[in-house]
Amino acid sequence: MASADESAGTVEITLTAALAGLVDAYEQMPMPMNRYLGVILVPSVVFFLGTVAAAVFLDVALMIRGPIPLLGFLMLASAVFYPQILLSQRKSELNNQFHLVVTHMTVLATTNIDRMEVFRQLSKQDQYGEMAAEIGRVVELVDTWNLSLDDACRRRAKQVPSDAVSDFFDRLGYTLGAGQALDDYLVSEQDQIIANYKTVYQGTLDNLEVMKDLYLSMILSMTFALVFAVVLPVLTGTNPTVTVSAVIVLYVFVQSGFYLAIRSMAPHDPLWYHPEDKPSPVESKIRNATVAGTALSGGLLAFSLLGMLGLSPVTLDDVVFFLDPLPLPFYAAIPTLPLLVPGLVVNAEEKKIKARDEEFPSFIRALGATEGAKQSTTSTVLKSLRKKDFGPLTDDVDNLYKRLNMRIETTQAWRHFTAECRSSLIQKFSEMYLVGREMGGDPKLLGELISENMMEVQQLRQRRSQATTTLIGLLYGITAASTFAFFIGLQVVNILSNMSLDLSTSASNFDVGQLIHAGVYDIPLIEFLLIVIIMFGAMLSALMVRTVDGGHKINTYVHFVALTWVGSITGVMTKWLVTQFLAI
Template sequence: MASSQADNRLPTTITETIASLVDSYGKMHIPLERYLFFILLPSGVFFALSVVVAALVDLPLMIRLPIPLLGFLAMGTAVIYPKILLSQRRQQLNDRFHLMVTHMTVLATTKIDRMEVFRTLAREEEYGELANEMHRIVQLVDTWNQSLDDACRRRAKEVPSDAVSDFFDRLGYTLGAGQSLEDYLVGEQEQIIQNYSTVYEGTMDNLEVMKDLYLSMVLSMTFALVFAVVLPVLTGTNPTMTVSAVIVMYIFVQSGFYLAIRSMAPYDPLWFHPEKYPSPAQERIDKATYVGLGLCAVLAFVSIGGMFGLSPLTLEHVFFFMDDVPIPLHPVVPITPLLIPGIVVRQEEQRIKSRDDEFPSFIRALGATEGAKQSTTSKVLKSLRKKDFGPLTENLDHLYKRLNMRIEPEGAWRYFTADCRSYLIQTFSEMYLVGRSMGGSPKMLGELIAKNMSEVQQLRKQRQQATVQLVGLLYGITAASTFAFFIGLQVVNILSEMTLGLDSTANFDAGSLIHTEVYNIPLIEFLLVVIIMFGAMLSALMIRTVDGGHKLNTYIHFVLLAWIGAVISIMTKWLVTQFLAI
């Protein structure tokens, strides 16, 4: 009975998937005919050609197999690309939804016209796709003379996000019933935050599933790469070709998982990057970056120039205690100075996180005090700046001094957010500034902003835990896969040396049993080092994507993962030699 129910559900699921895919084709921003003839049809032709090439070329199966797989990947990507676009659009709507609703609530409390609220949000480029939706609602009202409630209900049927669709639908019904925009939005704050938390936590759960899949696939590809290194010693096939083919598949798998994680990770950046307002933090980061890249160039010249005799100083002089510098050290030594900007950025990130923790308390106190005393922000800051708000205290003192110097409030707050470098502080400070300038209640604004930011901070802690787990997983995979790669390589290397001994002492042809003459050991080791460096780079990018930090934060993990791979490879070769050498 249960089997029959499962069989009935399977066609339904397939039908729903196909229907969803077809529906995504109708929601593309380009005409359907153009996509079919210029994208989908050429990808199908490319797949057919890849199958023909794989069938005609005279190469081993392990080398021919990736050719049609590449064509199938191109065609499959073209088929599901509209679905991916729709998913990305849904993700963009969900990522900024809570900020947009908070901003809308702040504007609604200022008693301005409700259409002006929508027009203001439509001009906010930071909200991306949500700003576009607001612009479409404004167009329906201004150009097509529809009522605001009808426009909201119409857009509710078109947006791909369930949360946004439900919000527009209830908003249209409420406005049509005569309720004010302010009352509706204030009452919806709790529901909006709960929906955002549900979506955020669901994204974290999806990332957990992706981590398990990534672990399984990387271990499988590691197993295949070890076989590609070892099996040619028995079959006599060209190991360079087999290893290269598996490395290409390895790169495709890792790149695919990186893109998947990048599309799933919630948009919640830590940093704010102002263009017009410099800050001491940016100056420190720039100096550290210039120093790190300069040292990288010098060490690269020493490493590469020394190999070709162009540099008087070589890595042999640096590692004077070694008889021969191992190949894995040549790429990792030049990238080591990237730790300098990475460490500087990491220190700045810790300060930003500390400021974020203190900001809700500050903005709540600021709003409550301004509301009670009915005074200006500068007068309230005169007393608040003396309280301990951790790393935020210094920034508040600078804000007070700028306001006291008669700098216009907007410019003073811009410098404040530029010094803090926090995305959340910049966003919520902008909301508070706009709300106060339009006559909003400071106490209500302070409470509203503090509550929303505290909820976001709680979700960020879950994201930080997921990042720590991902770091442990990727570091462990790097060490285990490198260990497996170089065990296989060193076993083949030792067999090659043993075969030479057998040729000189025995009366049979050892080459008929063990085909070591097909191996170019230094070249294969170089290819393995390349895949280790590529894996370290993609792993560092995955960590940065999930963490949501600065781009330069990637450097720390890239260097550490590369060094782990280099050290494990050297130690593995030494251990295998000690245990197997005769």
């Protein structure tokens, strides 16, 4: 009895906490609560009631009426929990940029500027997104409402949604109020700040592991449902096209939901840097490869469709003459092959960027130490450093020296350096070093600080790379397994339908149609629908990989093509194997 009461009390506490969190999310919305209720929430309730009424009063099949209220419920749930989702996104953005912002703050604090100027400088850095906006609110409290910096930090600590940022503001406020200098506090707290960032980053990767397990379970369940939707109509006589289409729609919703969940959970740590005002030969190479690949893919798709419709004298069957007839899955897979061209080009450039990231900490440490020891300019130090081997970063260092030696403005020379590297991390940390040196910071301290922090980020990226590798293996395995199950069901039905025709002609006194309803099937249409879901799954799986690894969008093409071919080959081989074992 006591156990039941304790369980009930735990559930009540959980519900109360969830409700309090939802109310807090409504209070922190940019839109006033009464306006949100009138513009969003009330119309969603009306829409939900309308879908329920439509399901009750429409004179159509239950299979069509049943999902209608689900659409209304989805709209209502989205409207109710959108403020919570918005708050969660803010929290995620704060956590993603927290470490870089604190590192930048430490770099600025070690220079000769006022501590309020440190906050003002950071609030202007749009690249830090929500974190810059949060620091801007601290600046506003000081400049507009005449609060002290420590009071402003403590005030924002109570309202910021991220626990790590809240704890940082709270400790910073009490430390500044006690009279400690900002640079002393930030330098001494570097280990603690890095540890907090690593905990948050690792927590997001752990959440992705949980999501992968849930994704595997749900996709396997949907695979079984789709196989049953293919096979059961042969016994029940229902329209298999309707049942398969209904399950496919549900399959699409499930996969899309998991993609959005993974996208919201994955750490935002992009690999690429895309400056709009500093074009690079890399960008033109990628653009040319993308235009060529997509044009060839579109041409092959048009050629394939015209051949299937009988509008072209030469068909894909004539080109791929060694496969006669050409299996239907290959009509979808072959046009995707040219997309490998831009995908492989981007993949090769990403490997170079990762190699530059690995070399940059040693470069910036050597630059800072030498510059501090010789008490000379960056250009003079680079004259000797450019002769050292920094791997793929060597040419970029040499170009930086040449620009500085030609008396090009220092800021512009460094901006060209980061644009050529095309690395997001190199851009951010180079900007920190540049600003720190311009404001009189100690080059040795700056170099060591930036090097240590970037190496920590690199270690976290290695863990993310491992998580991406396991995700890739999972997605390829799911694609092969689900396609195998799809086409086993399809080919079994196809063989049963042929058997029923033979039995009907040989035994006229026995009505086979009472047992096997083969006439309700349109096998090519069912196979086409299965190929559509394979292509859709390949697209979303490729997007999941790109979201988790933080790479270029075009790198998605490689996994899309590979997953499409894995599904197509698995489907063709499954049909052949089932035919060999079951055909009479």
